Amino acid sequence: MIEVSYRQILQNGVWTQNTGLVALLGLCPLLATSNSVVNGLSLGLATTLVLLMCNVAISLIRPLVRPEVRIPVFVVVIACAVTAVELAMHAFLPGLYTVLGIFIPLIVTNCCVIGRAEAFAFKNGVAKSAVDGIATGLGFMLALVLLGAIREVLGQGTLFSQAELLFGEWGTSLTLHLIPDYRGFLLAILPPGAFIGLGCLIAIKNVIDARTQRQVAARPATALMTAGS
């Protein structure tokens, strides 16, 4: 097996194999909780935490688990991690817990968690698995926050509304009212806005990737030309 560098792990998780925008895993929470930046950020943080815990745990117990029973073991580990995160949120961030509701326990069904366990943590060391968990989580959070920002600005004309749920009292001052007297564009907040917004985000990412690829392809050619002359 080819050893992957830390830089590559980060790049894969956040950009090249972004869970939300490339692999399209975990679409259910991505579409449902991205109606505001704060909701997206909170679910992204919770998912990152779960990914980190699961990847580390699975990488640690790797020598003890026979490959035949690895999937049930993954499920148990993930369920434990999600339960821990859910109970912690219930205890320390009750407001946020009510807003996100069912989607916190539903992290357990997010395919990217078991996907990373199977594809990465079960084959790599603890340190690398931890970095992979964080990178994948950051990628998911990036998609959630971007989509949340688009939908919140279009739908309510605000950014970081209800930030006090996540950051405590001082979060209230974070809320930005970008457009005064905005009437609201309900479509962006409703489910269709999530689908259209996600489609636009994927399109933008593809455009950026295509542009980078063209630049990379153009570079050796110019290098050769200068070398030839």
Add this chain to the structure above:
Amino acid sequence: MRFKTVTSPHILQHTSVGQVMRRVLYAMIPGIAALVWFFGWGVLINLALATAVALGAEAVMLSIRGKPLALHLGDYSAVVTAWLLAVALPPLAPWWLTVIGVLAAIVVAKHLYGGLGYNPFNPAMIGYVALLISFPREMSAWLIPHGMGQSHALGLLDTLQIIFGGVGSLPIDALTGATPLDVLRTKLGLGQTVAEIRNSPVFGIVAGQGWEWVTAGFLAGGLWLVYTRTAAWQIPAGLLGGLAVMATVFYLIDPQHYAPPWFHLWSGAVIFGAFFIATDPVTASTTPRGRLIYGAGVGILIYVIRGFGGYPDGVAFAVLLMNIAAPTIDLYTRPRVFGEKPS
């Protein structure tokens, strides 16, 4: 002597996309004339604004996609979408409402799905539904039709002021009122019977006062479309048939709480939808039997949404729902190919 041999077809009809689209525009004129008579200048301003925005958006999207501008702008399809959407909007809709609706129709529903011929959903109805669920208040502010005991002689300047500058000198609430289907819905909810509701001044001979003439105008244009075979007869026939059967059954069961079938057929957007919206050749079924099924599906759904759903009228939702089903209907109603064994 040698005769020149020519292969079939021997009788050719040169119908281009532009010609079909132009016919649809001509066919809308009687209905639009009635709308202008009863609702004033706002209808024309909406039409002009929607056309301008649609052509602009179409040109921008075509140039982004690297398509020939003149060919596609000259086929009038964007204008048809704009008109279909504009007549569905309230006559005093603020300008941004029209702009957002047209952009949703042309940019999202048409070009993001691949342009004319590739869109699975009727673009005008996507625009309408996007507005309806996003701005329910603005979308329900319909003017009271002309000649209903109030003097709404809104001049051209007043109308322009209301549409482009927010509310002008006149209070908009005094000019707008509930549509006949709104009235039916609210009063049925209050426990009144259909006969009592029918005495309300909103209602005319068959359906809503004023509205029934708009419907007549669209029916005339629609029949001409069917006569010239621009629109397939099966779709309007299936739609009106499906709605009539549903309405008759419920009317016979309980005439106190369900409006008579002729009221359903003649009110709201049914006639307009049957001949102009559901017959869109791109998004509807394409086989003869499939068109009947498709039409009937739209008709039944209209009744279900009107009677048991959350909105007073359901033509747009019904058409979009059947758009999803159209490919499947086509698959199962494909005519037998000559020589193929009947399965």
